[in-house]
Structures are given as C-alpha cells and as structure tokens.
Amino acid sequence: MLPALLWGLMPSLWAAAAPGALVWEASVEETAAANPELRAARAGVTAAGHSASAAHSGNLPQLSAGAGYSDSSGSATAAGTSYSTSLSLSQNLFSGFQDSARIEQGAAALAQAEASLASTRARLSQELKSAFAGLQFAQDNVTLTDKIVQRLAENLRLVELRFEGGRENKGSLLLTQATLAQARYENLQARQTLASAQAQLARVLGRGEPAGLQVLGGVPVSLPEPAPDFPQLVQRIPELLQARAQERSAVAGVTLARSGFYPSVDVSGSVAREGENWMPDGDRRTVGLNLTLPLFSGGRDYYTTKSAAASLEAASSNRDNLERQLLVRLKQAYASYVESEEKLKVDRAFLDAAVLRAEIARSRYNNGLMSFEDWDRIENDLIQRQKTVLQSQRDRVTAEAAWEQAQGKGVIP
Incomplete structure (x- = not known):
C-alpha cells in the first residue's frame, strides 16, 4: 500500500534522486530566453516596427x-572634358x-505582430505548463508503479502462504501472479x-538534448474565480486583436487602391555646377512643380479597387466569425477549468477512503475474515484511485493552462 504520507512525498523522492532537477521558476526563465519560436516572434515585432517607421518616408522630402x-x-566636335x-x-x-x-x-502590421507575439x-x-506537469506526472507515475509492484x-x-496452508485456491494464486505481471x-x-515527457519539456525549453531532464515541485495553480464577463474578455484576446489589425490593413488597402484615381503633385529643385575643371564654377538652378493626372x-x-474591397469584406467576416469562435472556446475552457478543480477534490476523497479500506481489508483477509474476491476488489480499487489522482493532478494544471491560453494570458514575460 502507498500510505498517504508517502503519497504526498513523491516529489521529494525525486528531489533526493536528482539534486539538479529543474524547478518551475527556472523553467519559465529558460523558456523566455531560449525558446526559438519566441525569439522569432520578438524579431517579427522588431521587423514590423522598422517597416512601420519606413512607411513615413513618403511624407518627408527626398534629398x-x-x-x-x-x-x-575622341569626338569630332566639342572635344574636351567636363565636370559636374x-x-x-x-x-x-x-x-x-x-x-x-x-x-x-504599417501601423496595422505592427499591431498584428505584437498580437502574434502575445x-x-x-x-x-x-x-x-502542460509539459512540466506531464514530466512531473511521468516521474510520479514511475514512483507509483514501483510501489504498486512492491x-x-x-x-x-x-x-502463496495461504495457498500452501490450504486456505486459498490455486485460481486466486494464479490471478495474483497475473496481476503482479501486469503491474x-x-x-x-x-x-x-x-523519456517522451522529457523530450516534450526540452522542446518547449529550447534545449536540444533532453537526456536526464527532471523536474522538482509543481506548477503553481490558483482557485477558479467566479465566471467573468465572457463577451468583454473576448475583446482582449490576441487572436481577435490580430484579426482586427488585418481588417484595419484591409481598410487601408482600399484607400491605397483608390489612389490611382487621384492626381499626384510633386515639387522639386536642384542646384548644380558644371565646367571643364574641378571644381566647376558654372551654376545651374532648377525648380519644378509637377501635376500628374491619371x-x-x-x-x-478599377479592378484593384474591387479586389481590395472584397478583401476588406473577407477580413471583416473572418473577424466576426473568429469573435464567435473565441467566445465558445472561452466558455468551454472555463468550464473545464472549474470542473478539473472539483474532480481533483473528489478523487482525493476517494483515495483517502480507498487507503483506509485497504488497510482494514488486508488485516481481515490475513485473519481469514474476508474472501479473496472481496480483498482483491478493494486492492484493485486502491490502485486505480492512486492512478486517478495522479492523472487528475496533471489534468488540473493543464485545464488552468488552457483557460489562461484561451484568454491570451500566460507566464512567459
């Protein structure tokens, strides 16, 4: 049996075996610094910022x-050299x-890149969070299955002792042997x-080699708060902000397409010197005002404008559809988050009951006061409850992580 005290000390057992195990805070820092996907998103924001600045060049003079x-x-006439x-x-x-x-x-592209980064x-x-909790689950599951085998x-x-004493049948013996083999x-x-859980966490961390990776402690969790204002919460989700930026860019695209119907006005001037020697001393000045009417x-x-208008309609429709999808996803993620908290409480209560029942049943079976079938059923129930609590602990973390992602929030700075 796995006593309740030993159950709570599972992470400590791993700490003793792996003093260099990774804690949660260090994993967040490492991901923020080394994850290549995050570095790429940051570089995208920088590139979009430079492009947005470059878009202002049309309003400035060109020198x-x-x-x-x-x-x-070598010419037959007007031979000589000239400088200018x-x-x-x-x-x-x-x-x-x-x-x-x-x-x-340019501003819309920058807003889209910033939303993409978020x-x-x-x-x-x-x-x-999912990978950290997954590796924690895998470590604890090894410890649990070791204890189950024991x-x-x-x-x-x-x-075997009861069988040798003639107090148990061979079928019970064979079933117990098969159960041990299954364990x-x-x-x-x-x-x-x-090994698979180690590789998954290493990928998120940005590490190339997952060998020996172990975690210590757990992912911090918080209790669910009352249901928020979902329609208002949707408005701050990065995916919707991206869609709005795309729509904003499409509006500007219509304006850009229509510019072909308008005239263009430019003013220019130049100062030059020409002569046969360096430095030339012959001055020449020009000033011009040009009006171009298409x-x-x-x-x-015409067709470019039509295409831009259709693109704007598509962007607006996509934004409307995305807003509705995000609202559904938010409500589903919140429901799973709340349910995972309650399920973990229920599973822990069942485990406490199973531990106590197993202690009583072992004593009764050993004294011949309980049949093998009843004892075996209680033992199997204990094992299943232990496994269920492990899974519920992992699912509790992943459900909260999914709820945070649905809102566009997280722990990565």
Whole structure:
C-alpha cells in the first residue's frame, strides 16, 4: 500500500534522486530566453516596427547629391572634358492618399505582430505548463508503479502462504501472479513514457538534448474565480486583436487602391555646377512643380479597387466569425477549468477512503475474515484511485493552462 504520507512525498523522492532537477521558476526563465519560436516572434515585432517607421518616408522630402565626369576627347566636335556636381531636393505634396494608407498599413502590421507575439507567449505558457506537469506526472507515475509492484509482490507472498496452508485456491494464486505481471508491465510503460515527457519539456525549453531532464515541485495553480464577463474578455484576446489589425490593413488597402484615381503633385529643385575643371564654377538652378493626372490605366485601378474591397469584406467576416469562435472556446475552457478543480477534490476523497479500506481489508483477509474476491476488489480499487489522482493532478494544471491560453494570458514575460 502507498500510505498517504508517502503519497504526498513523491516529489521529494525525486528531489533526493536528482539534486539538479529543474524547478518551475527556472523553467519559465529558460523558456523566455531560449525558446526559438519566441525569439522569432520578438524579431517579427522588431521587423514590423522598422517597416512601420519606413512607411513615413513618403511624407518627408527626398534629398540626393551627385557628381559627374565626362571625357569627349575622341569626338569630332566639342572635344574636351567636363565636370559636374549637383544637389537635388524633391517633395511629394499629394499622392492620392497613398502615403497615409501605407502608414496605416504599417501601423496595422505592427499591431498584428505584437498580437502574434502575445499569442505565442500565451501558447508557449500553456505548452510549458502542460509539459512540466506531464514530466512531473511521468516521474510520479514511475514512483507509483514501483510501489504498486512492491505491494502486489507482498500480496502474492501472502496468497502463496495461504495457498500452501490450504486456505486459498490455486485460481486466486494464479490471478495474483497475473496481476503482479501486469503491474510490472505498467511500470515498464511508465519508464518508457518518462523519456517522451522529457523530450516534450526540452522542446518547449529550447534545449536540444533532453537526456536526464527532471523536474522538482509543481506548477503553481490558483482557485477558479467566479465566471467573468465572457463577451468583454473576448475583446482582449490576441487572436481577435490580430484579426482586427488585418481588417484595419484591409481598410487601408482600399484607400491605397483608390489612389490611382487621384492626381499626384510633386515639387522639386536642384542646384548644380558644371565646367571643364574641378571644381566647376558654372551654376545651374532648377525648380519644378509637377501635376500628374491619371486618365486611363487599362482598368487596373478599377479592378484593384474591387479586389481590395472584397478583401476588406473577407477580413471583416473572418473577424466576426473568429469573435464567435473565441467566445465558445472561452466558455468551454472555463468550464473545464472549474470542473478539473472539483474532480481533483473528489478523487482525493476517494483515495483517502480507498487507503483506509485497504488497510482494514488486508488485516481481515490475513485473519481469514474476508474472501479473496472481496480483498482483491478493494486492492484493485486502491490502485486505480492512486492512478486517478495522479492523472487528475496533471489534468488540473493543464485545464488552468488552457483557460489562461484561451484568454491570451500566460507566464512567459
């Protein structure tokens, strides 16, 4: 039997065997620093920020300088060399709202990248909690199955003694032997699963080699709060913020497409010097104001505008649909979160009862006051309750992690 005290000390047993085990706080720090997916999302925000800044260039003047050299000594006429230097300045005054549309698209792309980063953080937080709890479950399951094998081996010796004394039949003996063999097989499975759980946590941490990875302690959990205002909560989810940014970019895309129907106004000026020697001393100045009025582009502007309008309609429809989907997901995640807390309480209560019943049943069977069938049923119930509590502890962590991800929250900074 696995006494209640030993049950609560399972993580301590692993700590004694692995003094270098990873604690929860360290796993969060390592994931934040080393996970490649998170680094990529951060780089995406940086790139989008630079692109958004570059979009403002259309509102600023363009300045350029130049220098030239020409040698026409082989020419039949006007043979000689010439030098030139120039400084040119140009400024767009009106471009059919193209510049403002590009600025808006740049800002929308930045907002989308920031929302994507928030979504990545929330998802990695959920994956980290699930992987940490999964490895903790795998470790505790190895300890539990070791204890089950030990207990069933003791049970087999008890049944063998009673069989040898003529107080138990051979069928009970064979069943106990088969039960022990099954427990040893499940212990083998638990050890095999441990390697898989180590690899999963190593992937989230950003490690290349999971060998020897062990965890100590557990993932912090909190009690469920009263049901929140789900429609209001949806509005802050990163996925919805991404969809809104896409819709915002589509609105700017319509403005950009329509710019082909508007005239363009530019002013430019240049100062140059030309002459046969360096430095040239012949001055030349030019100032210009240009107005370009589009008349016909072969239907390109018309169809581009139609396409942009359709893209805007698609983005708006996708945003509406996503908002409804997220609302459903929020409610489902919250329900699972609340239920997991209550289920863990119930399973622990059943385990306490099973431990006490098993103690009483062992004593009664040993004294010949209980049949093998009744004792075996109580023993099997204890083993199943122990396994169920382990699973419920893991499911409790993953349910809260899923609820946090559904809100776009997490522990990754």
